[in-house]
């Protein structure tokens with residue numbers, strides 16, 4: 343199980359591979375995950391934004407968790423498995439969070455409830471109830487997707503809950519992490535906005551959940567370690583060299599560019615997405631291939 347001490351380092355949010363007919367491609371998933379096993383990451387995140395959570399059924403998520411646990415075990419690895427269980431309904435979020443625990447997940451990534459635009463009190467109550475499940479909970483703050491922004495006070499209140507072990511900050515800036523660190527919040531905050539990774543580390547982030555770390559994983563790990571060792575100039579140099587890739591991967595909706603690259607590299611059988619997500623433009627394909635040197 344994850345806790346507030348071991349939630350740190352680089353986590354890779356995994357894509358959900360689909361066959362050309364749109365069904366889950368378990369064979370491609372196993373191949374892709376086996377390739378990730380060769381890298382020195384802290385863990386994987388299933389059913390995050392990168393995993394196309396809105397169009398993946400809970401049965402499919404369960405299958406991905408089972409496959410992931412089997413592969414990690416067969417490789418003799420100790421990788422942490424975080425599963426996205428958040429919905430915009432407290433009841434179903436609690437149910438999924440408990441089911442993720444039963445499947446062997448180490449923590450649940452719970453997005454701030456989207457679409458309904460609940461009050462700050464409603465959001466805090468949502469997390470209080472989910473935290474009572476006993477599953478370690480990571481709060482996922484991504485206001486440009488949810489339509490509602492956590493206030494600093496609400497974020498601090500939620501982070502103070504027993505059972506909430508940390509936060510993934512995709513708030514689109516440094517204001518939230520800076521304010522929480524000013525309040526001496528000790529629970530780990532992971533960067534969830536790739537372009538801000540270095541800035542978040544500068545403000546005390548404990549690591550990152552970064553879609554771009556599917557590519558050039560070792561370089562992201564180097565940035566993290568160099569920064570940890572106080573070698574900020576070298577960390578900045580390494581990070582600068584990652585910025586063109588990050589910019590391309592987020593130029594069109596994540597994870598479409600990443601899926602295209604993974605299929606271009608032969609790790610996925612196709613770059614199929616489920617509607618309303620669409621494949622990337624030809625212009626971006628050309629730029630991505632050039633950036634990756636193939």
Ligand SMILES: O=C(O)C1=N[C@H](C(=O)O)C[C@H](O)C1
Pocket residue numbers: 355387390391392393484487512534535536551552553554596
């Ligand atoms: O899959 C995730 O979790 C991530 N989500 C962010 C987003 O696209 O909103 C980006 C981050 O790299 C990983």
